[in-house]
Amino acid sequence: MITSLTEGTVDYDGNTIFYAEAGSGPAVVLLHGGGPGASGVSNYGRNIDTLAEHFRVIVPDMPGYGRSSKVVNRSDPFGGLADGVRGLLDGLGLDKADLVGNSYGGAAALRFALESPERVGRLVLMGPGGIGTTRALPTAGLNCLLDYYGGSGPSRDKLAKFVKEYLVYDAAEVPDEIIDIRYESSIDPDVVANPPLRRPSGITAPLTLWRMDFTRDSRLKELQTPTLVVWGAEDKVNRPDGAKMLADTMPNCDLLLVSKAGHWVQWERAEFFNAITRDFLTESN
Numbered sequence: 001m002i003t004s005l006t007e008g009t010v011d012y013d014g015n016t017i018f019y020a021e022a023g024s025g026p027a028v029v030l031l032h033g034g035g036p037g038a039s040g041v042s043n044y045g046r047n048i049d050t051l052a053e054h055f056r057v058i059v060p061d062m063p064g065y066g067r068s069s070k071v072v073n074r075s076d077p078f079g080g081l082a083d084g085v086r087g088l089l090d091g092l093g094l095d096k097a098d099l100v101g102n103s104y105g106g107a108a109a110l111r112f113a114l115e116s117p118e119r120v121g122r123l124v125l126m127g128p129g130g131i132g133t134t135r136a137l138p139t140a141g142l143n144c145l146l147d148y149y150g151g152s153g154p155s156r157d158k159l160a161k162f163v164k165e166y167l168v169y170d171a172a173e174v175p176d177e178i179i180d181i182r183y184e185s186s187i188d189p190d191v192v193a194n195p196p197l198r199r200p201s202g203i204t205a206p207l208t209l210w211r212m213d214f215t216r217d218s219r220l221k222e223l224q225t226p227t228l229v230v231w232g233a234e235d236k237v238n239r240p241d242g243a244k245m246l247a248d249t250m251p252n253c254d255l256l257l258v259s260k261a262g263h264w265v266q267w268e269r270a271e272f273f274n275a276i277t278r279d280f281l282t283e284s285n
Contacts, residue, residue, distance in 0.1 A: 003049055005041070005059075009067075012087025018067035019060040019088065023052025026121070027097040028281060029088070030059045031105025033263070034129070034197045035167060036148045036159055037182030039066035043102060046270035047277075054278055058097070060088050062105060064196030066185065072196050078130060078212055081108035082115055089119060098281050100124040102266060103238065104197070107214070114219045123227040124277050126265050127235050130214045131242030141166030141237035141263065148186070149195040156183045166236045169262040220249050227253045228280045230273065232261035254280075 005020040020041050028051060032043035040059035041048070051057050061068040063084040073080025085108055089097060098121045101109035106128025113120040138146070144162045148154055160179050164171035185191075214220055227250055231243040240257060247255040256276065261268045 005048070010088055010091025012091060013083065015063065015069040015071045015084070015087070017060050017063070017069070017084055017088045017091070019058055019092075021056065021058045022048055023055055023057050025055045026281070027092075027094050028055040028057050029085070029097050029099050030057060031085070031099060031101040031108050032059075032062060032065070033102045033106075034062070034065075034104025035145055035162060035182075036154065036195075036197075037184070037186035038062075038104075039185060042178070042181055042185075043105075044266060047266050047274055050270075050274040051278065054282065055098075058088070058092070060084075062108065062196075064191070064194075070188075070190040070194055070196070072194060077197075078107045078111040081105075082112040084108070085112040086116065086119075095119065096121055098122045098124075100126075100277060101128060102126040103263060104129050107212075110214060113225050114214075114217065114223060117223060117225055120225050122281055123225050124230065124280060125227065125246070126230045126273075127232060127238045127240075127263050128214075128229075128242070128246075129238060130212045131238065131245055132213065132215050136239070139237055139239060141235075145197060145237065149192065154183075154186050154192065156180075159183045159186060167263050168268055169232065169234045169260050170268070173268065215245055215249065220246075221251065223250055224252055226280075226283075228256065228276070229253060230256045230258060230265050230276070232263055232265045232268070233257050233259050234261060235263045237263040 007020050009016050009018050030044045032038050032040045039061050064072045096119050099109035106125040107130040229243050229246050231240045247253045258265050266273045
């Protein structure tokens with residue numbers, strides 16, 4: 001349960017980022033995933049209070065989601081997200097922060113670290129997107145996510161299927177309230193008109209997919225940022241073997257494969273995740 005949050009917005013390049021924050025101390029930015037109806041506070045509802053005991057926890061809605069501008073860079077999606085992270089830090093007057101990213105947010109954190117390594121202290125990545133994405137067919141979970149706004153359009157049944165069948169390991173643990181909140185957010189008219197995540201199409205599709213695969217980025221093996229990769233062993237959205245790809249490539253990367261967890265480790269194994277994240281972010285270099 002989240003006890004107290006301060007809310008605000010920052011502007012960058014004609015766009016707006018909404019954020020909530022709690023606590024004091026070193027800045028830690030929590031970047032949420034890209035499933036339909038996602039938002040920062042809903043994604044990290046089981047983590048904010050505990051982490052705020054040790055850090056200044058900043059939780060934005062990513063570009064295209066929640067109360068932030070519905071801006072999407074179709075030709076370079078992760079680049080657009082990194083621009084949003086940069087705009088947030090600039091707007092808050094932060095030269096540097098630790099970044100915690102889940103899925104789409106993990107991709108945003110990693111892309112920003114590759115572009116501006118001097119502004120990132122440590123990285124925690126949970127099942128990040130963009131790891132080996134051009135080397136295999138999409139997973140069933142990713143297909144379900146990308147099809148949400150297609151066909152007959154968004155529905156609560158579609159949202160429930162994505163969350164309960166693909167996002168988590170144990171569907172019985174997901175309350176109806178989460179489905180309801182995410183569904184209402186997913187049918188915002190601005191989002192329906194311009195969904196932040198959909199299948200790349202047209203002449204730019206090959207280039208877009210290439211830019212969304214970090215394993216093809218030569219900068220990855222040079223990134224010195226201390227990184228903890230956390231991946232649910234039962235992840236049905238992003239393949240767990242992506243974890244070893246990162247650990248084999250990044251020079252300062254620790255890896256943790258979490259049992260009985262799917263794509264949403266920070267929610268399913270909250271106490272465990274909060275403890276390891278706190279310890280990793282406070283560890284001496």
